[in-house]
Amino acid sequence: MSSENPDTRTRILQTTLNLLENGQGEKVRMADIAKQAGISRQALYLHFATRADLLIATTFYLDEIKGSDARLAASRNATSGLDRLDAYIEAWGSYIPEIYGMAKAILAMSDTDEAAAEAWAQRMQDMREGCEAAIDALQTDGELSARHTPKQASDLLWTLLSVRNWEQLTQECGWSQEEYVGSLKTTARQLFTK
Amino acid sequence: MSSENPDTRTRILQTTLNLLENGQGEKVRMADIAKQAGISRQALYLHFATRADLLIATTFYLDEIKGSDARLAASRNATSGLDRLDAYIEAWGSYIPEIYGMAKAILAMSDTDEAAAEAWAQRMQDMREGCEAAIDALQTDGELSARHTPKQASDLLWTLLSVRNWEQLTQECGWSQEEYVGSLKTTARQLFTK
DNA sequence: ATGTCAATTGACACGGTGTCAAGTGAATTG
DNA sequence: CAATTCACTTGACACCGTGTCAATTGACAT
DSSP, X not given: OOSSOHHHHHHHHHHHHHHHHHXXXXXXXXXXXXXXXXXXXXXXXXXXXXXXXXXXXXXXXXXXXXXXXXXXXXXXXXXXXXXXXXXXXXXXXXXXXXXXXXXXXXXXXXXXXXXXXXHHHHHHHHHHHHHHHHHHHHHHTTOBOTTSOHHHHHHHHHHHTOHHHHHIIIIIXXXXXXXXXXXXXXXXXXXXXX | OOSSOHHHHHHHHHHHHHHHHHSSSOOOOHHHHHHHHTSOHHHHHHHXXXXXXXXXXXXXXXXXXXXXXXXXXXXXGOSSHHHHHHHHHHHHHXXXXXXXXXXXXXHHHHTTOHHHHHHHHHHHHHHHHHHHHHHHHHHXXXXXXXXXXXXXXXXXXXXXXXHHHHHIIIIISOOOHHHHHHHHHHHHHHHHBO
């Protein structure tokens, strides 16, 4: 299932991505993807056993394309814990809009599909590690506010940075991306540093 | 559609509520509700045109039963803005677990069903007003931190108090209800007061 | 020539929502 | 008492989207 015809496979992933990004809010069906990719609906199932599989594969493809690892890793190079916190929020916060279409589709599936939920939880776990690392950096700098244990602080930061929260603030409250990143940076500083 | 046979109607609402609360995570179908309520599936459609309609009606029924208005209104009686903020977080935060089953079902529908999304947005708008009122109270007390405009503060508080965030903190991070309420109170104070 | 492999066409099953038509039984009203 | 109305029943069915199955095609390799 992994490496039959790479061309078609990546073409599918690419068009899935396009449809999810552009087609704002529109539900993307297997048939839509097939049509757009110029293949039959059934050919989709030759490459991906289920819709959940396809979406999950698309998240990995997305990361690969956008180089998310590198971008998030950059925050590790910050010298002080404080800078690191900022850098992480900046990196992740800027990444969200690029994955939002995807995220929304998977999140929607998660409520019904176990596999999708699992996949998303896994990716959020990865993100969580970044939060923990940032909080740890604060603590080794002696900058972590005494108000929170590292665990609590990580939980809170992780929750604060959720895609749902980004969605609510930018889509519903009308915040600009800059406002979002800026506000979350100061919020995090206020909450977690002395 | 509103007041044919009140008995049957409320019996439907009641069992819908039960199924959503108890049946943890289980998907509740129209057929399930009908069966549990002791009527035919079609009779459901005699009272509620669509599943979304039923769920929406159930939220109102829920509020009615739990007396959410009264509980949230209590926070208005607080003397200082600070107390009011605390009281509001306490009231809403304690209300969430009682509506969580419902909320989850509606949230899940919202991703596909326009009506459900609209209904939920409406209810969150109501909750938002409570946030705004609390922030306003802070400001008239001269206690609102200069870091945020009232609008920003309301947006942030509103987002902070979302059901999704409660879900993440209590279900995924394992916070107890007391931890949640306590932590959010201090967080809000830290963010919004001088 | 034979086999393999990606892809095609077309049909179909399943689950869940919503619709339609005809019928039943009990209470309401002339 | 008969007629009507009303809540509800049974059963069939259409629609949609996902996923499956079987038979076929056309290209490329050995």
